[in-house]
Amino acid sequence: MKSMKKALSVLALSLASATSATAGLLSIEGGQVGTLPGNHNPSGGITQPGLQVTYGGNLKANSNVNLTYEFLGSEASFENIFLTINGQSFNNKQSQAGQQIIDSMLQGNWLNFSFKTPHATVANGNNNGRNNLKGDLLKPSFFLAAAGENSFYIGLNDDGGAIDYDFDDMVLKVTATKTPTPVPVPGTVALIGLGLLALCKRRS
Template sequence: MNRKSRFGGRIAGASMALVLMGGAANVMAVPVTFFGEDPTTAGNALGANSSQARSDFLSNLSGVGNEDFESFTSGDISPLSLSFPGTGGTLGATLTGTGQVDSGTSSNPGRFATSGVNFWEVETGSFTINFADPISAFGFNGIDIGDFVTDQMVLSLTNFAGETSQLTVPHSLNIGNSDNATLFFGFYDLENTYTSIAFNNAGGGDLFAFDDMVIGDAGQITPDPTPVPEPSTLALLAMGLLGFGAKRRFSSKRA
């Protein structure tokens, strides 16, 4: 009887630990996001936080390209044909929607290129990037985002199966008009590939700038093979393991 109870206790505790570890696996399966923001900069490059987030994102990728809009002319409007190097060849993309290529020579308070002189400028509204080949990673620099807006920017992702999901860019609100704010936002996904990303810009009648977009396919993602679960998941896992140990001690005493 006691032996059976000890054995049953081990099974129950082990099951709890496995369930919790399964929860950790589920957390890791969602897109891994990277975000950094600098509400005020000198106005000629990404701020330190934005640069660090971009560096962290790129450290998980290999062989990717960068769209800096320098091959376009100031005033060009959508659709714009974009191309990036992929694992098996060129990754094609088409940018559609409101906006135009702008140059750093124009007088736009707070907006500037983070490399070269050109950037993609968008008035309140939305634009979409459609991919000729499914992609698994995407990132961009955002400039002057967060002033005169009423909510945060949302990215709507359509995966290869036609399902949609959303990622919110958690930028600050009510940033000064001439503070030269910068941010970086990016993600990679080990489970899904995507055929389009729509930028739903926050309301408020503002203008935003985007530059140095990065696109990568599944074969270009080279993440750390031992990702760290979120703190809340680690806490749950620890509680499960502690419960497992306590149950074993209790069973031993009864024996």
């Protein structure tokens, strides 16, 4: 009887874990913590000066995830493009607030996105920081900041020949949800339970 109860408890626990959410689906790797400068003023105004951010960090998936990128706004004279590996894109001169891109990523990999500016392209996994050295003035970079559970703000600094460090040349948000794990249908669960019950009776 004890062995039967134990087997059914293991079954219930495994089914519960298959449907439970996992926190921390994305993580920032590397970079330096700072705050957004006073001249940060993208359209939409969701991110504000003084917000704590990470400069020079990169985003990694801690699980198999589905991703939703949302365009929030921008403030830039140059045309900048956000690209995902599957060819979807935002354009800071054409995209509207609320526009979304759906993507996915496997556990342990960098999120596959990049920003293309008139001078250079910066890809996640190769973000080059705040570019406060003279040799880096024309290299784009982006900040990362927490935007809720499993969500991050991403803000581009295109460094289009001007040393403004405003990081508002394109601002978006990425939200991760765990890729669903197949759950046995009720009939399958019942068969598993009956099989365990029969096994326990044979051993008693």
